[in-house]
Amino acid sequence: MKKFPYTPLQIAIIIYAWSGIVLLIFDLLTGNISPNPIQDLEQRTGRHAITLLVLSLLCTPIHTIFKWSEPLKRRRALGLYALLYATIHVIIYMDLDYGLAWSSIYENILEKPRLIVGAFAFLLMIPLGITSFDIWKKRLGKNWKRLHQLVYLIVPLVVLHYVWSKKGDLLSLQGEVLKPMIYGLIVVIFLIFRIPPIKKAIASFSSRYLSPRKKQDPQPEQS
Amino acid sequence: MTHPFKSVPVRSYEITPKDVYLSRRDFMKAASVVGGAALLAACAPSAEEAAQNAAPAPVSGATDELGDAVNTYEDITNYNNYYEFTTDKQGVAGLAQDFNTSPWTLEVSGLVNKPQTFGIEDLTKKFTQEERIYRLRCVEAWSMVIPWTGFTLASLLKEVEPTSDAKYVRFETVYRPEEMPGQKSPFYPWPYQEGLRLDEAMHDLTLLATGLYGEPNVTQNGAPIRLVVPWKYGFKSIKSIVKIELTSEQPETMWETIAPNEYGFYANVNPDVDHPRWSQASERRIGELNRRPTIAFNGYGEQVASLYEDMNLQVNY
Numbered sequence: 450m451k452k453f454p455y456t457p458l459q460i461a462i463i464i465y466a467w468s469g470i471v472l473l474i475f476d477l478l479t480g481n482i483s484p485n486p487i488q489d490l491e492q493r494t495g496r497h498a499i500t501l502l503v504l505s506l507l508c509t510p511i512h513t514i515f516k517w518s519e520p521l522k523r524r525r526a527l528g529l530y531a532l533l534y535a536t537i538h539v540i541i542y543m544d545l546d547y548g549l550a551w552s553s554i555y556e557n558i559l560e561k562p563r564l565i566v567g568a569f570a571f572l573l574m575i576p577l578g579i580t581s582f583d584i585w586k587k588r589l590g591k592n593w594k595r596l597h598q599l600v601y602l603i604v605p606l607v608v609l610h611y612v613w614s615k616k617g618d619l620l621s622l623q624g625e626v627l628k629p630m631i632y633g634l635i636v637v638i639f640l641i642f643r644i645p646p647i648k649k650a651i652a653s654f655s656s657r658y659l660s661p662r663k664k665q666d667p668q669p670e671q672s
Numbered sequence: 673m674t675h676p677f678k679s680v681p682v683r684s685y686e687i688t689p690k691d692v693y694l695s696r697r698d699f700m701k702a703a704s705v706v707g708g709a710a711l712l713a714a715c716a717p718s719a720e721e722a723a724q725n726a727a728p729a730p731v732s733g734a735t736d737e738l739g740d741a742v743n744t745y746e747d748i749t750n751y752n753n754y755y756e757f758t759t760d761k762q763g764v765a766g767l768a769q770d771f772n773t774s775p776w777t778l779e780v781s782g783l784v785n786k787p788q789t790f791g792i793e794d795l796t797k798k799f800t801q802e803e804r805i806y807r808l809r810c811v812e813a814w815s816m817v818i819p820w821t822g823f824t825l826a827s828l829l830k831e832v833e834p835t836s837d838a839k840y841v842r843f844e845t846v847y848r849p850e851e852m853p854g855q856k857s858p859f860y861p862w863p864y865q866e867g868l869r870l871d872e873a874m875h876d877l878t879l880l881a882t883g884l885y886g887e888p889n890v891t892q893n894g895a896p897i898r899l900v901v902p903w904k905y906g907f908k909s910i911k912s913i914v915k916i917e918l919t920s921e922q923p924e925t926m927w928e929t930i931a932p933n934e935y936g937f938y939a940n941v942n943p944d945v946d947h948p949r950w951s952q953a954s955e956r957r958i959g960e961l962n963r964r965p966t967i968a969f970n971g972y973g974e975q976v977a978s979l980y981e982d983m984n985l986q987v988n989y
Contacts, residue, residue, distance in 0.1 A: 483762050484747040484958045485814050548962060557951050613949060616931075617859065623930040625759050626859050 458519055459526075466530040469497035470537075487545045491538060498534035499607055501527050503635060506604055510642040514655045525581050528600070532578040535571050563613030570606035573599050601640060608632050736805045736817045738971060740957070743816040745885050747958050752892045753810060754911060755860065756845065756852040768891035771851050773912075776896045780828065782917035783838035788831070792896045796882055798831075799823035803886065804879055806902040808909070809941045809970045813950045816958045820900055821883025826874045834870065834918050841873040842866075842923035843899060844915040860926065866910040867923035867937065868901065871979055877902055877972060880913075903972040905939045936989040940980070941970035945989045 455463070473493060476482050483489040505527035508520035547554045558564040577597055579585070586593045611632060617624025619633070641647060735741055752764040757771075778795065781787040790798075801821055809815045829841070847863035849855040855862045872878065879900040882889055889895040894911025901908050907927050917923075927935035934948055943953045943966040954963040969976050980988075 484743075484751040485761075485956065487956065487961065488814070545961070546956075546963070553951075553954070560946060560951065561949065563949060616927075616934075616949070618931050621930075623859055623861070625755075627857070 456519060458523060462523055462526055462530075466501060466526075466533075469494065469534060487541065490541050491546060494534050494538040494541060495611070498531050498538055499611055499632065501531035501534060502600075502604055502607060503632065503639070505531065505600070506636065506639040510639055510651075513642060513648055513652050515659060516656065528574075529578060529581060532574050535574060539571055563610050566606045566613070567610035570603045570610060573603050573606075577603075601643070604636055605640075608636050736807060738807075740807070740817050741959075742805060742819050743958055748816060748818055748884065749890055749892055751816075751958065753812075753906065754854075754892060754894070755857075756854045756862075756864065756912075757892070758854050765890075765892040767853060771848075771891040771895075771912075773891060773896040776914075778897060778913060778916065780832045780916045782842070782919055783835045784918050785833035785835060786831070792882070795823070795828070795880075795897065799827045801883070803883075804900075806877075806879070806900060807970050808900075808902065808906050809955060809966065811905040811907055811935070811939070811947060811950065811952075813952065813955045813966075814958055815955045815970075819885055820879060820881040821886060821889075822879045822881035822900065824876060825878045825880050825899070826876065828880060828916075829874060829918075832918075837920045838918035839870055840919045840922050841868045841870060842915075842917040842919050843868075843910045843913050844917075845910055846912050846914045861929050862926075864910060864926045865923065866899070866908055866925050867919075868908075869922075869979075870918075872901070872976075875976060875979065877975055903940060903969040903976045905935075905941060907935065908939050938980075938985070938988050940968075940976075940985065940989075941966060942968055942985060942989065944968070945986055 473490065477486075505524050508524045508527070511520045512518055543549060543554055547557070558568050577599060580589060580593065580596060589596065608629070612619055612626075612629040615625040615629055617626040617629070619626050619629060622630075642651065750765050751761050752768075753761055754764045754768065757764045757767040774792070776792040777789050778792065779787075779789045801823055803819055803821050805817060805819045807815060807817050825841075843866045845864035846852075847855060849862075854860075868878070879902075881894070881898050881900045882896060884890060884893055889898065891912075894909075897913050898911040899909045899913065908925075922937060925935070925937060928937055941952075946952055952966055955966045956963050967973070
């Protein structure tokens with residue numbers, strides 16, 4: 450029998466990633482969209498992009514803890530899907546929302562800190578998307594990894610973009626801060642996992658208590 | 673006397689009977705389903721057009737004094753900023769269904785000669801009810817045109833006779849976390865409070881609304897009694913009021929407490945004073961796809977600009 454070409458993890462990622470667009474189309478067709486539909490589209494595509502991006506940061510900690518290497522191979526898909534939703538998000542903002550009125554878009558972006566960080570994060574994502582293919586990985590060699598570590602800057606910027614789009618003050622913990630805070634904490638935890646001594650400590654702890662099958666699992670490439 | 677805004681007394685025979693009204697709402701729901709498909713196909717809000725044809729007619733006409741159509745009842749009652757219930761604008765209507773507005777009393781106290789507590793029925797009987805079609809501009813850069821029914825705050829304040837020391841009016845929303853799940857959130861200094869300067873409060877445009885679309889107001893829009901100050905951002909128009917207090921000091925307001933650099937005490941609609949999160953130069957009218965430029969004082973400058981003649985509105989935002 451021919452082997453099914455997708456792993457369960459791949460199927461889960463495909464379903465989750467496309468669910469954003471599928472649900473949007475479904476809600477548009479059934480009239481289940483807010484009376485402010487453009488803002489609704491902006492917010493929904495934005496949230497999906499952030500979630501996918503945060504999930505891409507989850508892959509390395511999962512590998513560190515459970516010695517399960519497949520998630521490392523799925524980072525590219527998660528990152529590219531995040532870029533897809535971020536692109537839709539940006540197109541909706543510029544076209545549907547601002548009707549391609551470049552002077553107001555330009556003015557708006559430069560004035561609002563939340564748009565500055567959002568635009569900057571989006572621009573940084575583009576070269577990562579372009580160079581995500583194997584041919585670029587080979588061509589760039591060691592620099593590829595350095596380039597792609599930009600994601601450690603991009604994700605905090607994107608979370609900041611989200612925090613600042615809500616009516617609250619994260620420093621004084623007042624207003625609409627709960628959801629942004631959850632995203633922020635998750636990202637902080639995921640980034641702490643990557644600090645080398647902490648990563649090492651977790652890896653040795655988990656190989657002692659969590660992964661008895663470590664021996665037959667060769668150490669794959671990490672980042 | 674001609675009013676710069678639309679305003680007429682409501683006669684009971686003019687109010688749409690409830691059964692007609694509700695069947696219209698069902699039609700609107702059906703229309704919006706069909707319209708949703710059209711929206712996808714044509715990227716235009718056909719839902720709104722279809723719904724507007726079916727909406728019950730507000731008493732004094734279907735447009736504001738600038739000629740802009742009133743928003744549909746459906747939109748007005750399903751897209752609400754009411755954080756006492758939830759921060760999800762579409763979720764408010766559902767959560768507010770069980771909110772109990774009867775009995776309800778409104779206490780008017782502080783620096784007045786005749787402090788009084790009114791039952792809500794006394795207020796609607798005592799003061800002339802009129803319909804006012806007002807634009808509502810949210811600080812989040814969206815807007816609606818809403819046919820309110822109510823009476824002027826001035827008529828209530830005259831009844832309690834503010835003393836000469838009274839300079840400001842402070843308003844407070846009911847605090848009932850068991851019925852208002854959003855009030856359980858520890859991130860807000862509940863209860864909601866707002867304030868006006870006495871001359872703003874006494875202005876003829878400032879309304880205490882008890883009705884919407886010729887019907888009693890609904891819970892998601894601040895029933896049984898809410899403030900409407902049409903030349904200020906929506907958050908000034910406090911909902912479900914239980915207390916009005918005349919003071920000599922400028923009262924604290926909830927949003928000013930949370931973020932004073934974003935939400936000033938005055939909060940007059942002003943396209944030239946930028947908000948750190950949203951550009952205030954333009955807005956999206958609910959039901960329209962293109963942005964439209966925001967007008968100073970939300971288009972009520974002729975009536976209210978004189979209140980702020982000597983003030984720097986860049987500082988007193």
